[in-house]
Amino acid sequence: xxxxxxxxxxxxxxxxxxxxxxxxxxxxxxxxxxxxxxxxxxxxxxxxxxxxxxxxxxxxxxxxxxxxxxxxxxxxxxxxxxxxxxxxxxxxxxxxxxxxxxxxxxxxxxxxxxxxxxxxxxxxxxxxxxxxxxxxx
Amino acid sequence: xxxxxxxxxxxxxxxxxxxxxxxxxxxxxxxxxxxxxxxxxxxxxxxxxxxxxxxxxxxxxxxxxxxxxxxxxxxxxxxxxxxxxxxxxxxxxxxxxxxxxxxxxxxxxxxxxxxxxxxxxxxxxxxxxxxxxxxxxxxxxxxxxxxxxxxxxxxxxxxx
Numbered sequence: 001x002x003x004x005x006x007x008x009x010x011x012x013x014x015x016x017x018x019x020x021x022x023x024x025x026x027x028x029x030x031x032x033x034x035x036x037x038x039x040x041x042x043x044x045x046x047x048x049x050x051x052x053x054x055x056x057x058x059x060x061x062x063x064x065x066x067x068x069x070x071x072x073x074x075x076x077x078x079x080x081x082x083x084x085x086x087x088x089x090x091x092x093x094x095x096x097x098x099x100x101x102x103x104x105x106x107x108x109x110x111x112x113x114x115x116x117x118x119x120x121x122x123x124x125x126x127x128x129x130x131x132x133x134x135x136x137x
Numbered sequence: 138x139x140x141x142x143x144x145x146x147x148x149x150x151x152x153x154x155x156x157x158x159x160x161x162x163x164x165x166x167x168x169x170x171x172x173x174x175x176x177x178x179x180x181x182x183x184x185x186x187x188x189x190x191x192x193x194x195x196x197x198x199x200x201x202x203x204x205x206x207x208x209x210x211x212x213x214x215x216x217x218x219x220x221x222x223x224x225x226x227x228x229x230x231x232x233x234x235x236x237x238x239x240x241x242x243x244x245x246x247x248x249x250x251x252x253x254x255x256x257x258x259x260x261x262x263x264x265x266x267x268x269x270x271x272x273x274x275x276x277x278x279x280x281x282x283x284x285x286x287x288x289x290x291x292x293x294x295x296x297x
Contacts, residue, residue: 004145004147004157004165004166004168004169005146005147005148007169007172008147008148008155008168008169008172009148011172011176011185012148012150012155012185012188012189012192014185016182016183016185016186016189017182020182020183020186021186021190023183023186024183024186024187024190025190028187028190028191028195028201031200031201032195032198035200063200063201064201065187065190065191065201066183066184066187
């Protein structure tokens with residue numbers, strides 16, 4: 001006869017369908033992100049509810065990790081928080097790609113020209129130091 | 138007349154260990170009763186997936202547990218198919234790594250408060266009584282947490 005623990009293991013170890021797993025994961029990601037923004041602003045869920053003109057219970061439901069949040073609800077939260085909650089990989093790349101610049105200090109002697117180096121040397125140095133655009137995490 | 142119950146380990150995930158309570162004289166624990174009664178509920182998969190996610194990945198962070206008086210409700214109503222699902226599994230979150238599962242069920246639609254619901258009302262009240270007893274036992278030093286943040290000793294008896 002199976003023990004309770006064995007039965008529980010059967011229940012808890014049963015994998016869910018991929019769409020349900022994604023639904024829950026994305027939902028919890030959103031909840032965690034919103035909580036982090038609330039923390040940084042010293043807001044409570046009650047404050048967020050007031051700003052959204054919703055009840056605290058409804059906001060608690062929104063942030064439970066299982067509510068089927070609409071795009072509209074997410075947009076409202078983003079507007080009130082003044083922050084992104086979800087962005088696509090394409091938008092993230094545009095937002096977070098940055099160019100890296102290498103600055104050279106050029107020394108010159110008063111007896112010689114300001115630029116006392118060969119242009120070839122400079123080109124070579126610049127090429128070796130130049131970095132392609134990188135996505136910054 | 139006092140009643141006794143035992144806290145037993147039900148399932149250990151990577152981040153969270155779920156315990157449950159077996160009341161003296163009962164054939165099965167409260168957590169097992171919930172699983173058995175609701176295993177075919179149409180929304181049980183989302184509930185289970187949620188538990189798997191916090192159990193394996195995120196931990197039982199306080200913000201994710203909705204406060205229902207003393208006991209925590211796990212989870213808030215699920216809305217997947219535009220219909221409200223009121224499946225509630227009552228529990229007590231002791232810390233990020235320990236959750237004690239009680240019983241629960243599907244709250245009747247239209248009834249605002251869990252206490253007034255004929256389906257979950259008794260489970261809700263029981264969860265609150267047990268939560269109070271568990272915290273009292275903890276405060277009295279009758280059990281604690283080991284270095285892996287699991288309850289110690291094993292099979293803790295509480296009176297309520």
